[in-house]
Amino acid sequence: MARENIAREISLEKIMRMAVNDVRLWPEWMRREGKIGKLPPMKKLIFGKGLLAPTLTGERTISIRKFRKEAHDFIEEESFIGSFQDGLDIILVAIEDTAVKTFDKLTDKEAREDGYKDAKDGFKKLKKRFYPDLKPEDEAGIIRYEIWHVGKTPVVGANEFFKK
DSSP states (O other): OHHHHHHHHHHHHHHHHHHHHOGGGSOHHHHHTTOTTOOOOOOEEEEOTTOHHHHHTTSOOEEEEEOOHHHHOOOTTOEEEEEETTTEEEEEEESSOOEEEEGGGOOHHHHHHTTOSSHHHHHHHHHHHTOTTOOTTSEEEEEEEEEOEETTEESSOOOTTOOO
16 A cells, blocks of 8 residues: 555656646646746756767767756656756756666666766766765766757757767
8 A cells, every 4th residue: 555655656746747847737827927938947967068069969868977866866758957068058858767776786888878988987987077975885866868859859959060
């Protein structure tokens, strides 16, 4: 019985977060008062320099970070702001719930998807660049995302004139 309640709560939380991100589900009064089209507050992830181009082209759709629940606990279809140090903010969408595991359980495949040679290389570089106190038993948040779409069209993307 308790397990069913947990599943129901998770489903309700997921539904509520999706509703906040979907303007069509906002109450009529918000549309009447001109609030339609204004997005609710969203989480923001900062991406280092050089990561904008592979995101625009779809080559990069993953970010491995030291997990912080309040900042990295995305659910599938949740919108958030990707703030790129290349100088552009883009609305991104989580394509699955954030996976959480310890860094010592990170796979080589996951690390390669994020641009590292293997899991050891990823741990070493994350520790050096962002998290000097990082330990193998710390939790990693694996965030998979894509650029926000309107229908089937991405709201921003690289075209034939784009230079990496």
